[in-house]
Amino acid sequence: MIKITFPLLLTALLSFNLSAHGNQPHTTAIMQGTDTAAAKTVLSFHQALKSGDKQQARALLADDVTIYEGGSVERSADEYQQHHMGADMAYLANMQVTTLEHQVSINGDTAVSIARSHTKGTYKGKERDHQSMETIVLQLQGGQWKIKHIHWS
Secondary structure, X not given: OOOOOHHHHHHHHHHOXXXXXXXXXXXXXXEEOOOOHHHHHHHHHHHHHHHOOHHHHHHOEEEEEEEEEOOEEEOOHHHHHHOOHHHHHHHHHOEEEEEEEEEEEEEOOEEEEEEEEEEEEEEXXXXXXXXXXXXXXXXXXXXXXXXXXXXXX
């Protein structure tokens, strides 16, 4: 289990700059920390999913990763690879994803990546057009950033 200090989590959440504006869309695009090695790991993971590269996607995950999506949980990289990864790859192969915001904060051996994106395309004959939120927690393991937790909504 990784340790995330309250100040790191609070900094990540507050730096996301969400505010209450009624029904008005939040239009400020915030891109911070996207040139870091941790951010590059997140981007490589996204690219691996989009291109269908299961081996690369799996290599970027910690063995004990926890993934929350759509009310479900997968508790290891092997479980994700055997179950939901293929469906995620098939979906993303048909989608155009535009990153609207992406921020990565690093504190020691822990990094938090938070992002908002717009996804559009056709999957299984149905038009899709929605915004998504993503939180990824990474941990430095053996000199490489590994994804320890993903929460997609």
